[in-house]
Structure formats: structure tokens, C-alpha cells
Amino acid sequence: MTELLLYALGIVLFALGLLVSIAWHELGHLSTAKLFGIRVPQYMVGFGPTIWSRKRGETEYGIKAIPAGGYIRMIGMFPPGEDGKIEARSTSPWRSMIEDAREASYEELKPGDETRLFYTRKPWKRVIVMFAGPFMNLVLAVVLFFGSMMTLGIEGQTTQVAGVQKCVIEQDEKRDKCAAGDPVSPAFKAGLKDGDRIVAFNGTPVNDWDTLSDRIRDTIGPATVTVERAGQRIDLHPTLVPNKVLAKDEDGKVVQPAKYVAAGYLGFASKTEVAPLTFGETTDRMGDLLENGVHSVIALPGKIPGLWDATFGDGERADDSPVGVVGAARITGELMNVEAPPTTILVMFMNLLVGFNVSLFLFNMLPLLPLDGGHIAGALWESVRRHTARIFKRPDPGPFDVAKLMPAAYVVAGVFVCFTLLVLAADLVNPVRIT
Template identity: 40%
Template structure:
């Protein structure tokens, strides 16, 4: 039941994000006088709707997106240009789409068509949706980091390894030597106060003291059950994998993990949420933005990797998941059975999931291809540039950019997006990524 509740919370959060995205288009469009017949959240059959001031507001059955229908998205063909027809005399898809767009413009409403807006106003309307997602991500990030906190290592021990396994991650065997931390008598829950001569305030202080102390025996002061105790720890040199700042293993040119010999104790830290100042929010949002951009730029190769994992034996790329996978994350966040994973931690993780989704919507919608918002933004920028060049050369206004001519490419992009969604859904089912392992 908790799993289902988690999924429902995500669905509601995602629907609200989509609704606000569309409001980002709706409000400036109405402000600039564009006729807006529909504002809908979802697709398919209409479950509820109400018409207010010429706009039908409604909710549809499939919560997989939303749309705002703006009249006159495609301008009429330029004067003197013949209408394109097929061999059987019927209009081409481009001309059919253009005709359908123009049919919604009633007598005397030509000034309310989207194509008559200036280029700057078109940019405001089309950027309104993605910018709304960026604002949602920023606000949620601020609420999360200042109100709940970010998960950080603490100086309290969470686990003590009982042995030094021959290979990292392997189970202990009778042949494996005992781990130095276990030999010294360290226990989960011990808070490290001093390691050798170094005062400890964070787990980074513990790691630095172990790395710089070699294999000599050192006194370690811990607090256990409200009392200070001193134990003596003798680290052992062992070969361990090298990890990056995010904890991922560093690989060599052949794809094998890079290892190094270093002092080993066999203890790990606990995590706790630590509130951050509001001034940290811009850098956190920027890091999330750049990481999301990297994913989008490498999306074709990542989808190939996902296909190899879904239909073969390759390891799944954790950086790309679909709607099914995100729903699984939300369900796991709500249903993990752990006394240490409290409501505060669950709330922070759920908000973090919504932050990531809104940032993904922001970045992906800026891809300069129709039917994405970025395609219309690119058209408006090109239109503005053409008009400026014509003005400087003393020529007549070239008019709005004919985005209808990009419809063939639009259909290709739509087919790619549908195929991507189906691939990710299949991969999320047959080879899922889980938060709990």
C-alpha cells in the first residue's frame, strides 16, 4: 500500500508540474491577446472541463502531459506561393495543418493569431512553460535544502566490517583476516571525536586521518552511550578501488576499475540531513542543470546502452529512466522499511525526485526541435534575426517564419520520442533500476 501511495504522490506532483508548465504558456499568450481555445492537463478522453472567457479548461484521462492550444501557430503561405498538393490532388500534410490552423481564426480575429506576435513576444510565450519548470525546481530545491537538508556523511559509524575480503564487496570467509576496526572494538553508533592527534568534526576528517596515518597504531576517541572511550586502531594496507567525488568507481582505458593500495580500517559513516543556507541554492541548481544537459546531449548513445541492457546482458545506465522507472523510485521511497529512514528523509527524497523531473522538463523542452518548445523558440529567434537584417538593409519585413514547413521533421521527432518512451518503459520493467538494490 505504501508503494502505491508513493506512486500517487509522484503522479500528483508531476501533474501539478505539467499544469504549471502550461500556465507558463497560457498567461503570456492571453496577455498578448492570442486566442486560446483550450488548456488541458493530460491526453485522451476529457474527464472534466469548464469554459471561462473563451478558454476550455479541463483534465483528460491519460496523465502523460498537457497542452495549451493557441490559434494561428502556423502562418498562411506567402503571397504568390502555390499550395502544395499530392499526386491525387489532395493537400499535403503541411498544407492540411496550415489550413486547420487558419480555420480557427474567425472573422476579425486575425490580430489574435499567434503568428502575428512579434518575435520577442513569441519567445516569452514559448519560454514561459520551460521557465516555469525551472522555477518549480528552484523553489523545491530551496525548500528541500533549507527546510529538510541534504544528506551528508557524519562522524558517526554506521557499519563495521568484520574482515578484509580478498575482493571488495565479497562475503567474509574463514581465510580472510579480521578488519582493523572490528579488532579494535569499534561499533556501529560510535561517534568519532578524535583520530590520533586530529580533532574530528566530519567524516572527511576521519578519512583524511586514516589516509595520512599509515599503518601505525593510533588512539581513537569515540562517544558510545553517552560516554567517551578510547580504542587503539592499527590500519592495514590493502588494495581498494578508486572512486570519484560522487562515489562512482574510476575506470581505466580498458573499462576496468582503478585500484590503489592504502590504509584500511573497515568502517563506514552514517548519513543525516544537514540544512544548508539559501545562498547554496543557485550552485546546487546550476550543478543539476549542467548534469541534466550532459544527459540530454548524450541521450542517443545512452538509449543505445539502454537497449543493450534491455535486450541483452549489458549493465543498465542509471542516468536514464522512463515514467515506469520514476514511478518505481517513488514507490520505493514511500515503502522502504527502515527505522533510520524517517518521514523527513522520505520527504527530502520525494522532493528531490520532483526537482530532477522539473529540471529534465526544462532542459528537454529547450531542445531546438519541433514540437518541443525549443523548436518554436528557435523559429522566433530566426524570425527576429531575419527582420533585423531586412531592416538594416532597408528591405520589406519578411514576415513570420513558416514553421509549418518543418512538420515532416516534427513527425520524425514525435516518432523518436514515442520510441524512446516505449524503450525506457520496457527497460524499466525487464531490467529495472532500484533505489534499494
């Protein structure tokens, strides 16, 4: 019963975090739109039926039933047609799409709104309004990440011994018990004990696990390991042997998918502890997070076949498989039942929200309609056209009609909907699990 309650609590907390992230995103659009005098009739968090709303001034604020997004309505998102009219009908389905979008952006036009239309603002102002939403997600991700890393910290390996391996076992064998014929491990033979803290390797001080691990890997043969034991420093003299161990990249992280290389081997497990990171360490990790996010977005199309096979075939769901809102909620529910210190669980939950907000930022910056990046690209293109015309003393080409791209926007939206449904099916049928 307790596990079920904790699972439900995790889902509720994720839903709240999701709503806050969406509301924060739309607040970026709303605040900058109002700053530049654009009329905003609606600010909504969620889609579907409205479950609560209040009108304050000229804007209706509300929450809708499905917490899968949000929006603000701005008057005059698109310029009038070539004939100067807001409405222009045609038998062409593509033309109808364009004019339907144009008409929707003028639905709540009132007397005096002629000077408060979105498209009449200078391109740089429109860029700010559309960029403000994704930027707010980036700001929230940075605040959450720096707050959790520099106050609560993260679990990491130390130079203290948590256990000594009695024999040498190649890591790719994936077993933890010694078998007949396995050679004795250098650490066990040299007398390394649980609780020892390694403070130097071959006479050079070591203060962190990464440094110690690199020096062990680079050494095959006799070595001197200095440990602190019961307040005294003791020199041990193991002879390190080659062993097959997990490969690391240039940043010291284990390569994924797992690869194995021959390296020096001592034979002990290091103790892990939770410790706050410095500002510099947190900055480096935030940079890695953003870089990995960009790579994930680029690699997304290539993961679709594996996702399909994991959903409708007999394929395994990869750990780095795309996860939707339902999958993330399930992970959060499982997280609440993990046997770990509360601070570790809190940090993992915060990191889930950080990852979600980074994804919102990166996806919305794609230069495709109907995403924010598509409107940004349209405003920038208009600025280039107008500046070019001014330089060559040509007539002002006027505002760029983003509405003409609506057929392509419908295609993009259709692709996103299909992808979202595939991820939803995968999250229900073959979810990613952390336990």
C-alpha cells in the first residue's frame, strides 16, 4: 500500500512540475507580448476543456484538462492577405489552410487593435516574444540544476574502499563470484581493507576518484598505494595486472553502449557519497547536459525504428529511448520507491524536470512552424529582406507572410502527433524503467 501511495505521489509531483514548466514557458510569451503592446486575449495552460479560468483586464487566464502543453492567443499573428483583407477564400485546400490560420489570428479583433497586432511589431520585438517562452524553460532548467547540484549535490565515487575483490574477474563476464582458477586480486594480496582511504598512488597525492581510477588504469606492474587506516598512513605494494574493464571517453565517463578495454587492475570497490558540486563543476555538467540534449534531438529520427520495434515487435526498449509525458510520470512514480537517501531521490526528481525543460527549449527552437522557432525564423527572414531592400534602395517588401507556410506547419504538426502517439504507445506497452 505504501509503495502504491509513493508511486501516486511521484506521478502527482511530476504533473505539478509539468504544469509549472508549461505555465512558466507561456509566461515568457505573455510578459514580453504585453511589454511590446500586443493584445493577448488568452493565456492557457493545457489543452482540451477548460476546468478553471478568470479574466483579468483584457486577458483570460485558465487551466485546461490535458496538461500536455499550453498557449497564449495574440491578436494579428499573421499579416492580411495580398489584397489587404483579413479573409480571402479559395477552392484550393492549401489556400484555405492559409486563410483559416489568418482568420483565426483576427477572431477577437476589436476597434483600436489595429496598432496592437503581433505582425506590426518590428522583427526584433517578435523574435524576443517568441524566444521568451523557450528561454524561460532554459532559465528554469539552469536554476533547478544549479540549485540541486550546489546544495544537495550528487552521488559520486570516492577514494575510500567499500569492498575488496578477492580475485580477478573480467568485467565483460558479468559475474561477481570467484571461480576455481581465478587469480588473486592485487588489492586482496597486498592487504587492502574495507574502510581504507587511498590518499596517494606511487607517491603522488590523489583527492578524487577520477584521478585515482585513471592512474590505476595506466599502471601495470608494481605500484605503491598509500592509505589512511585508523588515523595512520600505510604504504601497500600491490602488483597491478591487466584486466578487461569498461572503456571511458575523454571526459572520464563510461562509453555507451558499453565497450571493454585492457587496463591496469587493482581490485576494489570505491565508496559512494553524496556531496555538493562547486560552481565550476556544476557549470561543466550543465554544459554537458545541453550538449547531450542537442545530440539527442539530432539523433531522434534514427531512434524511431527501435522505438517501433520495442512497441510492436519483440525488441528491447533502449535506456536512451525517447520518453513522453506518460513515461516520465511512470519513471517518477518508480523513483519514489527507490531505496536511496531522500536527498538522492530529490536530486533525481529535479534532474527529470531539468531534462524536461531542456527538451522544451531545444524542441521549440527548431526553425519549424508551428514551433516558436518557426516564427523566429520568419521574423529574422523578414528583417533580412527589408535590410537588403534598404541597402539596394528597393521598395520595402513588407512583412513576411508566415501564414503561407501553414500547409508545411500542418505536415510538421502531423509528424509530431504521430511521433507523440508512438512514444505514448511505447510508454504503455514497453516502458523505460529505472528499477
